[in-house]
Every structure is written in structure tokens, then in C-alpha cells.
Amino acid sequence: MLTVTEDRFRLAQTFTISRGSKTEARVLTVRIQRGGAVGQGECVPYARYGETLDSVRAQIASLPDGITRPALQSALPPGAARNAVDCALWDLEAKLAGKRVWDVAGLPAHGPVPTAFTLSLGSPEEMRDAAAKNAWRPILKIKLGTPDDMPRLEAVRQGAPRSVLIIDANEGWSAEVYAELAPHLVRLGVALVEQPLPAGQDDMLAEIARPLPVCADEACFDRASLPALRGKYDMVNLKLDKTGGLTEGLLTRDLARQMGFQVMVGCMVGSSLAMAPAVLLAQGADWTDLDGPLLLSEDRPHPLWYDTEGVHPSDANLWG
Numbered sequence: 001m002l003t004v005t006e007d008r009f010r011l012a013q014t015f016t017i018s019r020g021s022k023t024e025a026r027v028l029t030v031r032i033q034r035g036g037a038v039g040q041g042e043c044v045p046y047a048r049y050g051e052t053l054d055s056v057r058a059q060i061a062s063l064p065d066g067i068t069r070p071a072l073q074s075a076l077p078p079g080a081a082r083n084a085v086d087c088a089l090w091d092l093e094a095k096l097a098g099k100r101v102w103d104v105a106g107l108p109a110h111g112p113v114p115t116a117f118t119l120s121l122g123s124p125e126e127m128r129d130a131a132a133k134n135a136w137r138p139i140l141k142i143k144l145g146t147p148d149d150m151p152r153l154e155a156v157r158q159g160a161p162r163s164v165l166i167i168d169a170n171e172g173w174s175a176e177v178y179a180e181l182a183p184h185l186v187r188l189g190v191a192l193v194e195q196p197l198p199a200g201q202d203d204m205l206a207e208i209a210r211p212l213p214v215c216a217d218e219a220c221f222d223r224a225s226l227p228a229l230r231g232k233y234d235m236v237n238l239k240l241d242k243t244g245g246l247t248e249g250l251l252t253r254d255l256a257r258q259m260g261f262q263v264m265v266g267c268m269v270g271s272s273l274a275m276a277p278a279v280l281l282a283q284g285a286d287w288t289d290l291d292g293p294l295l296l297s298e299d300r301p302h303p304l305w306y307d308t309e310g311v312h313p314s315d316a317n318l319w320g
Contacts, residue, residue: 028056030085030087038092039095073086090245131155138163144172173196194217194264233261235263267290290311303318304318
């Protein structure tokens with residue numbers, strides 16, 4: 001039996017990117033009950049990819065009873081709906097087998113991974129204060145993507161002089177703006193920049209200098225999307241809500257490495273249930289950005305544990 005419910009988690013503070021703001025995470029939770037066990041998975045429908053809570057729920061409802069993980073890969077396209085069901089099926093397999101999910105997948109036992117912490121877009125003063133408050137964290141991710149980004153970036157560097165900085169422009173720059181900003185990003189010690197140009201309007205990245213690694217986010221989904229990224233990007237950001245689950249995520253990660261891309265594993269703003277399978281995907285990744293639960297004021301039972309080592313593997317009572 002498969003059920004879908006909507007859950008809401010209040011954010012610790014308003015979270016803003018170049019496309020807008022939110023005060024809560026609205027997610028869909030899939031639970032699949034078979035053989036006396038229940039597997040669960042979570043997805044975050046994302047309007048940027050044409051998804052709504054209702055449209056994703058309808059996709060999930062279209063699946064036949066007893067859907068298997070292999071059959072699921074062709075039954076639904078990459079996206080949030082397939083992700084929630086795929087991760088629930090992984091969880092179910094592990095519970096029915098009485099094993100941890102990495103054993104079921106034939107992977108080594110995994111451990112904690114360092115993760116970036118995201119600073120919401122705000123005024124330079126607000127972002128400097130937020131950076132100073134989180135200056136103890138080794139990696140800070142900064143949401144930019146507006147015409148007035150340099151004062152914000154300078155302010156963050158003032159607030160956190162020793163943290164590694166990564167930038168996410170969320171498709172907010174033009175090629176001219178990025179070319180002008182890039183030398184300043186290098187000067188301020190930025191380690192990489194995510195999706196500086198809109199997906200589909202990013203051919204210029206193959207023609208201009210890339211003085212620091214450029215990571216594809218909105219331009220990268222699954223294995224099929226990788227060939228078009230060659231020559232334009234140095235890295236890909238894999239999110240389970242884009243790949244359509246852990247099954248495709250693992251395959252995409254492995255192919256990306258074979259093609260010479262660095263790998264980041266990222267997330268939407270969701271609960272620990274959404275992050276748990278991504279922690280498995282993040283084993284050995286070059287960069288990890290799985291801070292969703294740190295942005296919430298409430299979370300699932302048996303939440304993920306975060307400490308100075310990063311984010312730890314899930315408790316089996318949560319997932320896997």
C-alpha cells in the first residue's frame with residue numbers, strides 16, 4: 001500500500017534566494033507498506049521545474065500497486081515524484097532485509113561528510129551578521145544572483161574571514177555580469193560558483209574564462225543531461241529531487257566522475273528524511289550541501305545528527 005501526505009516544517013527564519021522567499025518547507029511524504037515493513041521517502045516539488053504539490057501527488061497516484069524500483073525508473077520521469085517513491089522503496093528494501101541501505105546497495109558503510117551551510121540572501125549588513133554568527137563553520141554557501149552582489153560578498157567575507165565560501169547565483173547573472181564579478185570572486189577566496197547563468201542560456205560559459213570552478217545546478221538533472229554540460233561546467237550539483245531518486249543519483253554520480261566532472265551533492269529545503277539518502281550519495285563527493293534541516297525550526301523524529309564532522313548517516317528509524 002502506498003500513501004502520500006503533505007507535511008510542513010517551519011523555517012528558523014525566512015529563507016530568500018534570487019527567485020523569492022519562503023517561511024516553511026512544504027513537502028510530500030511517501031510511505032509504502034509491504035510485508036509488515038514501512039518504507040518512507042520525501043520530496044520537495046519545485047516550481048522552477050514546473051512542479052506543484054498537486055502535480056507531483058498526481059504523478060505518484062498514477063503508479064500501479066506493487067511498483068518495483070526497477071519499474072519505477074521508466075514509469076516516471078526524473079523529478080520530485082520519482083524521488084520520493086524511489087527513496088521509500090530503498091528504505092523498504094533495507095527494512096525487509098534487516099540490513100542498512102548501504103549493504104543492500106553493495107556500498108561500503110558510510111560516515112559523516114562535511115557540509116556547507118547556506119546564508120539567505122539579504123542586505124549586506126544582514127549577511128555580514130549571519131556570516132559572523134556562523135564563522136565557525138568551515139564552508140559557507142552564499143545565495144546571490146542580483147545586480148548588487150559585490151557589497152554582499154564583501155560583507156560576508158568580513159563576517160567570516162576564514163570560512164571557505166561558495167556562491168550560488170541561482171541563474172541570476174548575465175554573462176557580462178559574471179565576467180565582471182569573476183576576478184573579485186577569486187580575490188575574495190571563493191572556491192566555486194553555482195549556475196551563474198540561466199540554464200539554456202549558458203553557452204557563453206564555454207567561450208569565456210572560468211578562473212574558478214563553475215558548477216551546473218539547474219542545468220543538471222540525470223545522466224542524460226551530462227553530455228551537454230561538457231566544456232561549460234567543471235562540476236555538477238546532484239539533487240535527488242532532480243535525478244528522480246537515489247537509484248538514478250548513484251548512476252549519475254558515477255558517470256559524472258567518469259566524464260571528468262567534480263561532484264557536489266545538494267538539496268532543496270526539506271527535512272532530515274529528504275537528506276538521509278543524499279548522505280549516502282554524498283560519500284566521496286567533492287562538495288556536500290545538505291544543510292536543509294539546519295534551516296528548520298522543526299524536523300522529523302530521529303533527525304539527522306550534525307556536528308563539527310558534518311552530517312552523519314541516518315538512524316535506521318528515520319531511513320535506510
